[in-house]
Amino acid sequence: MSSVVLIADSMEHTNHGTGVYLGKGYVLTAAHVATAWNDRKVGSFDDKHYYPVQFVWRDDDQDIALLKFVVVPEDAHSSEISCDTLHLDDEVTMVGYPLMFPKTLAHGRIGSANYIGSDRAVLTIIAAMPGNSGSPIFNDKGK
DSSP states (O other): OTTEEEEEESSOTTSEEEEEEEETTEEEEOHHHHHTTTTOEEEESSSSOOEEEEEEEEETTTTEEEEEESSOOTTOOOOOOOOOOOOTTOEEEEEEOGGGOSSEEEEEEEEEEEEETTTTEEEEEOOOOTTOTTOOEEOTTOO
């Protein structure tokens, strides 16, 4: 879960969200995180060192976006996306930066394995707070 990154305003790090590093510089996050703060976005793998990130793509309807690090630290870890079928009551872990706490885990479950609406949203039972926007949900295999 070291692939989880803090996405912040370069001028004021208290405005922030979360993303997951996919490799080759790319970070998946929420669209509203990606569009905030115009071109002042930075990302951090360790909550100490910040690197510029650029906007690549977003889908406002699905609230999902792709950013890209301008420079990637050599020790950056990427995450693997799972395409496994979801099941009711599967255990999941959300990793993010709620309320500017250091990287935080929240454990929960899949509340419905059925997709909801045209955006194919999935119901999770997990506590989220401001700053968790863009946080990845990991399965029991860490994907």
